[in-house]
Amino acid sequence: MGTVRLKWPKTLHFAQIKNSPSKFFSQSLSQQARLAMLLALVPIVILALWYAQQTAHQQQKINEIYNKNQLLILSFNALKSDISALEKAHLNNQLLNNAELQKSIESKWQTTKKRIDFLKSSYPIEKLVAKWQQLQLLTPGEQALEVDYGQLQRQLLAIEQPFQNVLEAKLERQAQQLAQLNQYFLFGLFILIPLLVVISLLVIRRVTRQLSALEEVIWQLGEGRFDTPINLHGSEEFVALGKELDWLREELQRSHKQKETFLRHVSHELKTPLASLSEGNSLLQSGSFGAISSPQQRIIKIMDGALTRLATLIDDLLNYSAASHPLAQQQHPFAHIKDELMKHFALQIDESNIELKWHDKSEQTCLPYLPVKLILTQLIGNALQYANSTIEVKYRVVHNDVFIDVKDDGPGIELSEQHKLTQPFYRGKHSENHVGSGLGLAIVSECVKQLKGTIRWQHANQGCHICIQFPSYGAPTNA
Secondary structure, three states: OOOOOOOOOOOHHHHHOOOOOOHHHOHHHHHHHHHHHHHHHHHHHHHHHHHHHHHHHHHHHOOEEEOHHHHHHHHHHHHHHHHHHHHHHHHHHHHHHHHHHHHHHHHHHHHHHHHHHHHHHHOOOOOHHHHHHHHHHOOOOOEEEEEEOHHHHHHHHHHHHHHHHHHHHHHHHHHHHHHHHHHHHHHHHHHHHHHHHHHHHHHHHHHHHHHHHHHHEEEEEEEEOOOOOOOOOOOOOHHEEEHHHHHHHHHHHHHHHHHHHHHHHHHHHHHHHHHHHHHHHHHHHHHOOOOOOHHHHHHHHHHHHHHHHHHHHHHHHHHHHHHHHHOOEEEEEEHHHHHHHHHHHHHHHHHHEEEEEEEEOOOOEEEEEEHHHHHHHHHHHHHHHHHOEEEEEEEEOOEEHHHEEEOOOOOOHHHOOOOOOOOOOOHHHOOOOOOOOOOOOHHHHHHHHOOOEEEEOOOOOOEEEEEEEEEOOOOEEEO
């Protein structure tokens, strides 16, 4: 029978992606993540730059107002000092009547009037301007002799407090604008940071969903469920990967079916010559063709052992092929399966003097006949080869789950070998002196897979303890 090898397709789906136009939700996962983060981070960066620029501008204005206020305060204090000095100088000159002193007073007075005009124009607030105008009314002429300095001093004192209030209010308004700017910035962050988190979570959710879908597909292929088409959704590369995996599924399905067909044909074809060899060997042992010498008997014994091992191997191959096939839906009570197993192993149990103990509850629960029988046949058969005196089989149903435990008091299984024992034809180090093909636990694994269950090794102080669990309503699936 010819075989079909896996051939990689000439046109890969990935090769068609490079030059294809892509929208946002059909681009690669990494590009989606970058674009999403960019969309979320750009507003935050713009907000931060705007805040830094506005903060610098407001701080500059505060510094300018502060410096101007300091200058105005110095000018106001200088005005008070000038008026006080002019008043004293005027009183002294009334006694001295000195022309030079009077000229100096006039010059100082002109400077004082300019200072009053400067202070009046500094902050043109209506209330403050009115007070400065009242102060200017007390300086009607150009001559310093016409000024009533006492009244001028009193009016200046009346202006001092409102003038201080105006300066402080100007600085306080600018500080309030800076505080408001901080509030705007915090409000912007309050809006944009959750937006960034939401976008990040959406991207993570999208990536996680696609990775979960990929993981599920890998489990599907690993469990041998080749009949379910693979159709991945999401990024363009991810969809292309789904097409490649679906091609791989079809090829694996074809190869799997070919392997099963080959095993069945070879196993059945070997049965006929094996039966002839067994019959011929039996005739030789019977002495029908004359006496047999000791060397001939030794050769016949070797042939008999080889034929026994070959028959076991063929039976295991047939069972392995059956375990890999879609199993029949026929259901039988556990008690019926137990009775058949007891009949099957009756002779072997008697010859080995090993006690087989059953701890079974819910015997009338119906189970898939063929997979459960194959599982127990292989586990009990292995246990009979390795056990010293006792084998325990425990069966129970808990919350719609079936639990089957097979425990013996033999040498047990090395921890380093446990993950290899379900591989076809693998035999542990304790199996060197025992007959077997290395397919027993592989058959168990295939049957458990069909039952949608799990197989595990329980820690035991002595011997081997294998636990099988599967749903009681789980019908066998197509492999």
